[in-house]
Amino acid sequence: MRTVTLRRSLVALFAATFAFAAITHVQAAAKDKSVLRIGYQKYGTLVLLKANGTLEKRLAEQGIEVKWTEFPGGPQLLEGLNVGSVDFGTTGETPPVFAQAAGADLLYVAYEPAAPTSEAILVPQDSPLKSVADLKGKKIALNKGSNVHYLLVRALEDAGLKYSDIQPVYLPPADARAAFERGSVDAWVIWDPFQAAAEHQLKARTLRDGQGLVSNHQFYLASKTYAEKNPQVVVALVDEIRKIGEWTKANTDAATAQVAPLLGLSAAITRDAVERQRYGAQLISPQVVEAQQKIADTFTDLKLIPKRLVIKDVIWTRSDGAPTQAAPAKLATAQ
Known part of the structure:
Protein backbone atom coordinates (compact mmCIF):
# COMPACT_ATOMS: atom_id res chain seq x y z
CA MET A 1 0.00 0.00 0.00
CA PRO A 116 28.25 15.29 -8.05
CA THR A 117 29.38 17.48 -5.15
CA SER A 118 26.68 20.11 -5.70
CA GLU A 119 24.08 17.94 -3.93
CA ALA A 120 24.35 16.10 -0.64
CA ILE A 121 22.69 14.39 2.30
CA LEU A 122 23.12 16.80 5.21
CA VAL A 123 22.75 16.23 8.95
CA PRO A 124 22.97 18.71 11.86
CA GLN A 125 26.47 19.46 13.12
CA ASP A 126 25.90 17.58 16.39
CA SER A 127 23.97 14.67 14.87
CA PRO A 128 24.98 11.19 16.07
CA LEU A 129 24.53 9.88 12.52
CA LYS A 130 27.91 9.04 11.02
CA SER A 131 27.06 7.14 7.82
CA VAL A 132 24.23 6.57 5.39
CA ALA A 133 23.62 3.19 7.04
CA ASP A 134 22.62 5.10 10.18
CA LEU A 135 19.64 6.59 8.31
CA LYS A 136 17.61 3.40 8.75
CA GLY A 137 14.26 4.31 10.27
CA LYS A 138 15.07 8.04 10.18
CA LYS A 139 13.07 10.95 8.76
CA ILE A 140 14.71 12.47 5.69
CA ALA A 141 13.51 15.67 4.04
CA LEU A 142 13.71 16.02 0.27
CA ASN A 143 11.91 17.61 -2.65
CA LYS A 144 10.13 14.68 -4.27
CA GLY A 145 10.84 14.10 -7.94
CA SER A 146 13.93 16.33 -7.79
CA ASN A 147 17.55 15.46 -8.58
CA VAL A 148 18.28 14.64 -4.93
CA HIS A 149 15.58 11.98 -4.96
CA TYR A 150 17.86 9.81 -7.08
CA LEU A 151 20.87 10.65 -4.91
CA LEU A 152 19.01 9.37 -1.86
CA VAL A 153 17.96 6.17 -3.62
CA ARG A 154 21.53 5.46 -4.75
CA ALA A 155 23.08 6.32 -1.38
CA LEU A 156 20.72 3.98 0.43
CA GLU A 157 21.37 1.22 -2.08
CA ASP A 158 25.12 1.69 -1.68
CA ALA A 159 24.74 1.40 2.10
CA GLY A 160 22.72 -1.79 1.84
CA LEU A 161 19.40 -0.16 2.66
CA LYS A 162 16.08 -0.09 0.83
CA TYR A 163 14.04 3.02 0.19
CA SER A 164 11.39 1.53 2.45
CA ASP A 165 13.93 1.51 5.29
CA ILE A 166 13.68 5.29 5.73
CA GLN A 167 10.84 7.76 6.27
CA PRO A 168 10.85 10.26 3.40
CA VAL A 169 9.38 13.66 4.24
CA TYR A 170 8.54 15.44 1.01
CA LEU A 171 9.08 19.20 1.36
CA PRO A 172 10.24 22.02 -0.94
CA PRO A 173 13.61 23.55 -0.01
CA ALA A 174 12.38 26.40 2.20
CA ASP A 175 10.08 24.15 4.24
CA ALA A 176 12.72 21.42 4.39
CA ARG A 177 15.26 23.84 5.80
CA ALA A 178 12.80 24.96 8.46
CA ALA A 179 12.13 21.33 9.43
CA PHE A 180 15.87 20.63 9.47
CA GLU A 181 16.56 23.62 11.73
CA ARG A 182 13.92 22.73 14.30
CA GLY A 183 14.92 19.06 14.36
CA SER A 184 11.71 17.69 12.85
CA VAL A 185 13.76 15.58 10.44
CA ASP A 186 17.03 13.72 10.93
CA ALA A 187 18.59 14.57 7.57
CA TRP A 188 18.04 16.76 4.53
CA VAL A 189 18.92 15.88 0.94
CA ILE A 190 19.48 19.13 -0.95
CA TRP A 191 21.31 20.87 -3.76
CA ASP A 192 23.20 24.15 -4.15
CA PRO A 193 22.85 26.97 -3.30
CA PHE A 194 20.63 25.69 -0.44
CA GLN A 195 23.33 23.13 0.35
CA ALA A 196 26.08 25.74 0.62
CA ALA A 197 23.83 28.03 2.69
CA ALA A 198 23.09 25.23 5.18
CA GLU A 199 26.79 24.40 5.45
CA HIS A 200 27.76 28.00 6.20
CA GLN A 201 24.77 29.26 8.16
CA LEU A 202 23.67 26.12 10.03
CA LYS A 203 27.05 24.37 10.14
CA ALA A 204 25.33 21.35 8.57
CA ARG A 205 27.55 18.33 8.05
CA THR A 206 27.73 16.29 4.85
CA LEU A 207 26.85 12.65 5.41
CA ARG A 208 27.30 11.80 1.73
CA ASP A 209 27.44 13.82 -1.48
CA GLY A 210 27.03 12.48 -5.00
CA GLN A 211 30.65 11.48 -5.61
CA GLY A 212 30.81 7.86 -6.75
CA LEU A 213 27.02 7.62 -6.78
CA VAL A 214 25.44 10.00 -9.29
CA SER A 215 26.42 12.33 -12.10
Whole structure:
Protein backbone atom coordinates (compact mmCIF):
# COMPACT_ATOMS: atom_id res chain seq x y z
CA MET A 1 0.00 0.00 0.00
CA ARG A 2 2.81 2.42 0.84
CA THR A 3 4.52 1.76 -2.50
CA VAL A 4 1.30 2.36 -4.40
CA THR A 5 0.75 5.62 -2.52
CA LEU A 6 4.29 6.79 -3.25
CA ARG A 7 3.96 5.98 -6.91
CA ARG A 8 0.65 7.76 -7.24
CA SER A 9 1.83 10.84 -5.38
CA LEU A 10 5.04 11.20 -7.40
CA VAL A 11 3.44 10.85 -10.80
CA ALA A 12 0.53 13.00 -9.66
CA LEU A 13 3.03 15.80 -8.96
CA PHE A 14 3.52 16.11 -12.70
CA ALA A 15 0.25 14.73 -14.03
CA ALA A 16 -2.02 17.16 -12.19
CA THR A 17 -0.97 20.18 -14.20
CA PHE A 18 -0.29 18.22 -17.38
CA ALA A 19 -3.99 17.29 -17.43
CA PHE A 20 -4.66 20.85 -18.53
CA ALA A 21 -2.35 20.59 -21.54
CA ALA A 22 -5.22 19.91 -23.92
CA ILE A 23 -7.08 22.98 -22.68
CA THR A 24 -4.10 25.28 -23.14
CA HIS A 25 -2.87 23.78 -26.40
CA VAL A 26 -4.73 26.27 -28.56
CA GLN A 27 -3.45 29.18 -26.49
CA ALA A 28 0.12 27.91 -26.72
CA ALA A 29 -0.13 27.45 -30.47
CA ALA A 30 -1.46 30.96 -30.87
CA LYS A 31 1.38 32.65 -29.02
CA ASP A 32 3.63 35.13 -30.73
CA LYS A 33 6.20 33.06 -32.60
CA SER A 34 8.74 35.89 -32.30
CA VAL A 35 9.02 35.35 -28.54
CA LEU A 36 11.25 32.79 -26.82
CA ARG A 37 9.99 32.11 -23.28
CA ILE A 38 12.60 30.66 -20.93
CA GLY A 39 11.91 29.13 -17.54
CA TYR A 40 14.70 29.34 -14.98
CA GLN A 41 15.30 28.68 -11.32
CA LYS A 42 16.87 30.91 -8.71
CA TYR A 43 20.31 29.48 -9.37
CA GLY A 44 22.24 28.07 -12.30
CA THR A 45 23.78 29.01 -15.63
CA LEU A 46 20.53 30.49 -16.93
CA VAL A 47 20.63 33.09 -14.14
CA LEU A 48 24.03 34.22 -15.43
CA LEU A 49 22.80 34.18 -19.01
CA LYS A 50 19.80 36.32 -18.10
CA ALA A 51 21.96 38.83 -16.25
CA ASN A 52 24.51 38.96 -19.07
CA GLY A 53 22.04 39.90 -21.82
CA THR A 54 24.01 38.34 -24.70
CA LEU A 55 21.18 36.02 -25.71
CA GLU A 56 18.78 38.93 -26.14
CA LYS A 57 21.27 40.74 -28.37
CA ARG A 58 21.91 37.68 -30.51
CA LEU A 59 18.26 36.79 -31.02
CA ALA A 60 17.20 40.40 -31.57
CA GLU A 61 19.03 40.17 -34.90
CA GLN A 62 16.49 37.48 -35.84
CA GLY A 63 13.57 39.56 -34.57
CA ILE A 64 13.08 37.34 -31.51
CA GLU A 65 12.29 38.71 -28.05
CA VAL A 66 13.30 36.77 -24.93
CA LYS A 67 11.02 36.56 -21.90
CA TRP A 68 12.05 34.98 -18.59
CA THR A 69 9.90 33.27 -15.94
CA GLU A 70 11.25 32.09 -12.58
CA PHE A 71 10.10 28.77 -11.11
CA PRO A 72 10.70 27.42 -7.57
CA GLY A 73 11.86 24.01 -8.80
CA GLY A 74 12.28 21.61 -11.69
CA PRO A 75 8.90 19.85 -11.39
CA GLN A 76 7.02 23.16 -11.55
CA LEU A 77 9.15 24.35 -14.46
CA LEU A 78 8.36 21.22 -16.46
CA GLU A 79 4.67 21.68 -15.74
CA GLY A 80 5.00 25.13 -17.27
CA LEU A 81 6.82 23.67 -20.27
CA ASN A 82 4.11 21.09 -20.82
CA VAL A 83 1.15 23.45 -20.65
CA GLY A 84 2.79 25.97 -22.93
CA SER A 85 3.74 28.82 -20.59
CA VAL A 86 7.45 28.46 -21.42
CA ASP A 87 9.38 27.01 -24.35
CA PHE A 88 12.69 26.12 -22.73
CA GLY A 89 14.12 25.56 -19.27
CA THR A 90 16.57 23.69 -17.05
CA THR A 91 16.20 21.03 -14.35
CA GLY A 92 18.21 18.30 -12.67
CA GLU A 93 18.23 14.64 -13.67
CA THR A 94 15.09 13.31 -12.06
CA PRO A 95 12.28 15.82 -12.88
CA PRO A 96 12.30 14.98 -16.61
CA VAL A 97 11.88 11.29 -15.79
CA PHE A 98 8.72 11.85 -13.77
CA ALA A 99 7.50 14.40 -16.31
CA GLN A 100 7.95 11.95 -19.18
CA ALA A 101 6.11 9.30 -17.16
CA ALA A 102 3.23 11.76 -16.79
CA GLY A 103 3.09 12.37 -20.55
CA ALA A 104 4.82 15.75 -20.70
CA ASP A 105 5.54 17.39 -24.04
CA LEU A 106 9.32 17.70 -23.66
CA LEU A 107 12.60 17.00 -25.38
CA TYR A 108 16.08 16.84 -23.87
CA VAL A 109 18.24 19.36 -25.73
CA ALA A 110 21.55 19.68 -23.86
CA TYR A 111 23.29 19.01 -20.55
CA GLU A 112 26.03 20.31 -18.30
CA PRO A 113 28.98 18.12 -17.19
CA ALA A 114 28.59 16.05 -14.05
CA ALA A 115 28.56 17.97 -10.75
CA PRO A 116 28.25 15.29 -8.05
CA THR A 117 29.38 17.48 -5.15
CA SER A 118 26.68 20.11 -5.70
CA GLU A 119 24.08 17.94 -3.93
CA ALA A 120 24.35 16.10 -0.64
CA ILE A 121 22.69 14.39 2.30
CA LEU A 122 23.12 16.80 5.21
CA VAL A 123 22.75 16.23 8.95
CA PRO A 124 22.97 18.71 11.86
CA GLN A 125 26.47 19.46 13.12
CA ASP A 126 25.90 17.58 16.39
CA SER A 127 23.97 14.67 14.87
CA PRO A 128 24.98 11.19 16.07
CA LEU A 129 24.53 9.88 12.52
CA LYS A 130 27.91 9.04 11.02
CA SER A 131 27.06 7.14 7.82
CA VAL A 132 24.23 6.57 5.39
CA ALA A 133 23.62 3.19 7.04
CA ASP A 134 22.62 5.10 10.18
CA LEU A 135 19.64 6.59 8.31
CA LYS A 136 17.61 3.40 8.75
CA GLY A 137 14.26 4.31 10.27
CA LYS A 138 15.07 8.04 10.18
CA LYS A 139 13.07 10.95 8.76
CA ILE A 140 14.71 12.47 5.69
CA ALA A 141 13.51 15.67 4.04
CA LEU A 142 13.71 16.02 0.27
CA ASN A 143 11.91 17.61 -2.65
CA LYS A 144 10.13 14.68 -4.27
CA GLY A 145 10.84 14.10 -7.94
CA SER A 146 13.93 16.33 -7.79
CA ASN A 147 17.55 15.46 -8.58
CA VAL A 148 18.28 14.64 -4.93
CA HIS A 149 15.58 11.98 -4.96
CA TYR A 150 17.86 9.81 -7.08
CA LEU A 151 20.87 10.65 -4.91
CA LEU A 152 19.01 9.37 -1.86
CA VAL A 153 17.96 6.17 -3.62
CA ARG A 154 21.53 5.46 -4.75
CA ALA A 155 23.08 6.32 -1.38
CA LEU A 156 20.72 3.98 0.43
CA GLU A 157 21.37 1.22 -2.08
CA ASP A 158 25.12 1.69 -1.68
CA ALA A 159 24.74 1.40 2.10
CA GLY A 160 22.72 -1.79 1.84
CA LEU A 161 19.40 -0.16 2.66
CA LYS A 162 16.08 -0.09 0.83
CA TYR A 163 14.04 3.02 0.19
CA SER A 164 11.39 1.53 2.45
CA ASP A 165 13.93 1.51 5.29
CA ILE A 166 13.68 5.29 5.73
CA GLN A 167 10.84 7.76 6.27
CA PRO A 168 10.85 10.26 3.40
CA VAL A 169 9.38 13.66 4.24
CA TYR A 170 8.54 15.44 1.01
CA LEU A 171 9.08 19.20 1.36
CA PRO A 172 10.24 22.02 -0.94
CA PRO A 173 13.61 23.55 -0.01
CA ALA A 174 12.38 26.40 2.20
CA ASP A 175 10.08 24.15 4.24
CA ALA A 176 12.72 21.42 4.39
CA ARG A 177 15.26 23.84 5.80
CA ALA A 178 12.80 24.96 8.46
CA ALA A 179 12.13 21.33 9.43
CA PHE A 180 15.87 20.63 9.47
CA GLU A 181 16.56 23.62 11.73
CA ARG A 182 13.92 22.73 14.30
CA GLY A 183 14.92 19.06 14.36
CA SER A 184 11.71 17.69 12.85
CA VAL A 185 13.76 15.58 10.44
CA ASP A 186 17.03 13.72 10.93
CA ALA A 187 18.59 14.57 7.57
CA TRP A 188 18.04 16.76 4.53
CA VAL A 189 18.92 15.88 0.94
CA ILE A 190 19.48 19.13 -0.95
CA TRP A 191 21.31 20.87 -3.76
CA ASP A 192 23.20 24.15 -4.15
CA PRO A 193 22.85 26.97 -3.30
CA PHE A 194 20.63 25.69 -0.44
CA GLN A 195 23.33 23.13 0.35
CA ALA A 196 26.08 25.74 0.62
CA ALA A 197 23.83 28.03 2.69
CA ALA A 198 23.09 25.23 5.18
CA GLU A 199 26.79 24.40 5.45
CA HIS A 200 27.76 28.00 6.20
CA GLN A 201 24.77 29.26 8.16
CA LEU A 202 23.67 26.12 10.03
CA LYS A 203 27.05 24.37 10.14
CA ALA A 204 25.33 21.35 8.57
CA ARG A 205 27.55 18.33 8.05
CA THR A 206 27.73 16.29 4.85
CA LEU A 207 26.85 12.65 5.41
CA ARG A 208 27.30 11.80 1.73
CA ASP A 209 27.44 13.82 -1.48
CA GLY A 210 27.03 12.48 -5.00
CA GLN A 211 30.65 11.48 -5.61
CA GLY A 212 30.81 7.86 -6.75
CA LEU A 213 27.02 7.62 -6.78
CA VAL A 214 25.44 10.00 -9.29
CA SER A 215 26.42 12.33 -12.10
CA ASN A 216 24.00 15.12 -11.18
CA HIS A 217 23.76 16.51 -14.70
CA GLN A 218 21.77 19.65 -15.30
CA PHE A 219 19.55 19.28 -18.33
CA TYR A 220 18.17 21.85 -20.74
CA LEU A 221 14.78 20.90 -22.11
CA ALA A 222 12.41 22.35 -24.66
CA SER A 223 8.82 21.71 -25.60
CA LYS A 224 8.69 19.34 -28.53
CA THR A 225 6.63 21.79 -30.55
CA TYR A 226 9.05 24.68 -30.09
CA ALA A 227 12.25 22.70 -30.65
CA GLU A 228 11.01 21.08 -33.83
CA LYS A 229 9.81 24.38 -35.31
CA ASN A 230 12.78 26.52 -34.22
CA PRO A 231 15.99 24.45 -34.44
CA GLN A 232 18.15 27.48 -35.24
CA VAL A 233 16.96 29.27 -32.10
CA VAL A 234 17.64 26.21 -29.94
CA VAL A 235 21.18 25.92 -31.33
CA ALA A 236 21.85 29.61 -30.68
CA LEU A 237 20.48 29.28 -27.16
CA VAL A 238 22.68 26.29 -26.30
CA ASP A 239 25.69 28.08 -27.77
CA GLU A 240 25.08 31.11 -25.56
CA ILE A 241 24.68 28.87 -22.51
CA ARG A 242 28.01 27.23 -23.32
CA LYS A 243 29.70 30.61 -23.74
CA ILE A 244 28.45 32.01 -20.44
CA GLY A 245 29.54 28.80 -18.76
CA GLU A 246 33.04 29.13 -20.16
CA TRP A 247 33.12 32.76 -19.00
CA THR A 248 32.06 31.68 -15.50
CA LYS A 249 34.85 29.11 -15.27
CA ALA A 250 37.40 31.77 -16.21
CA ASN A 251 35.84 34.53 -14.06
CA THR A 252 34.69 32.92 -10.82
CA ASP A 253 35.00 36.13 -8.79
CA ALA A 254 32.96 38.15 -11.26
CA ALA A 255 30.32 35.43 -11.55
CA THR A 256 30.07 35.21 -7.77
CA ALA A 257 29.67 38.97 -7.47
CA GLN A 258 26.93 38.88 -10.08
CA VAL A 259 24.97 35.97 -8.62
CA ALA A 260 25.26 36.63 -4.86
CA PRO A 261 22.84 39.59 -4.73
CA LEU A 262 20.36 37.72 -6.92
CA LEU A 263 20.36 34.86 -4.42
CA GLY A 264 20.45 37.09 -1.36
CA LEU A 265 23.44 35.12 -0.09
CA SER A 266 26.95 36.06 0.97
CA ALA A 267 29.84 35.93 -1.48
CA ALA A 268 31.39 33.02 0.45
CA ILE A 269 28.27 30.89 0.20
CA THR A 270 27.71 31.78 -3.43
CA ARG A 271 31.29 31.06 -4.39
CA ASP A 272 31.07 27.53 -2.99
CA ALA A 273 27.98 26.90 -5.07
CA VAL A 274 29.46 28.43 -8.21
CA GLU A 275 32.64 26.39 -7.90
CA ARG A 276 30.81 23.10 -7.32
CA GLN A 277 28.69 23.54 -10.42
CA ARG A 278 30.13 22.41 -13.77
CA TYR A 279 29.97 24.35 -17.00
CA GLY A 280 30.22 23.66 -20.71
CA ALA A 281 26.81 22.82 -22.18
CA GLN A 282 26.80 20.04 -24.76
CA LEU A 283 24.12 18.48 -26.87
CA ILE A 284 22.92 15.12 -25.61
CA SER A 285 25.35 12.20 -26.08
CA PRO A 286 24.55 8.45 -26.17
CA GLN A 287 26.38 8.05 -22.86
CA VAL A 288 24.13 10.59 -21.17
CA VAL A 289 21.05 8.92 -22.64
CA GLU A 290 22.21 5.64 -21.15
CA ALA A 291 22.78 7.22 -17.73
CA GLN A 292 19.37 8.86 -17.79
CA GLN A 293 17.77 5.58 -18.82
CA LYS A 294 19.28 3.98 -15.72
CA ILE A 295 17.63 6.62 -13.55
CA ALA A 296 14.28 6.00 -15.21
CA ASP A 297 14.62 2.24 -14.79
CA THR A 298 15.53 2.67 -11.12
CA PHE A 299 12.34 4.57 -10.34
CA THR A 300 10.29 2.09 -12.37
CA ASP A 301 11.77 -0.80 -10.38
CA LEU A 302 10.88 1.03 -7.18
CA LYS A 303 7.33 1.39 -8.56
CA LEU A 304 7.57 5.15 -8.14
CA ILE A 305 6.66 5.59 -11.81
CA PRO A 306 4.07 3.30 -13.40
CA LYS A 307 5.74 2.24 -16.65
CA ARG A 308 9.01 1.69 -18.44
CA LEU A 309 10.30 4.76 -20.23
CA VAL A 310 12.46 5.03 -23.32
CA ILE A 311 14.66 8.10 -22.88
CA LYS A 312 15.96 8.09 -26.46
CA ASP A 313 12.40 8.77 -27.62
CA VAL A 314 12.54 12.27 -26.13
CA ILE A 315 15.98 13.41 -27.31
CA TRP A 316 15.94 16.40 -29.65
CA THR A 317 17.13 15.93 -33.21
CA ARG A 318 17.12 18.79 -35.67
CA SER A 319 14.17 18.88 -38.02
CA ASP A 320 16.05 20.92 -40.63
CA GLY A 321 18.34 18.03 -41.55
CA ALA A 322 21.50 19.39 -39.91
CA PRO A 323 23.43 16.95 -37.66
CA THR A 324 22.52 17.79 -34.06
CA GLN A 325 25.81 16.67 -32.53
CA ALA A 326 27.89 18.80 -34.87
CA ALA A 327 26.17 22.14 -34.35
CA PRO A 328 27.60 24.33 -33.12
CA ALA A 329 31.09 22.91 -33.57
CA LYS A 330 32.42 24.40 -30.34
CA LEU A 331 30.06 22.26 -28.31
CA ALA A 332 31.97 19.13 -29.17
CA THR A 333 35.10 20.44 -27.44
CA ALA A 334 33.43 21.62 -24.24
CA GLN A 335 34.49 19.74 -21.11
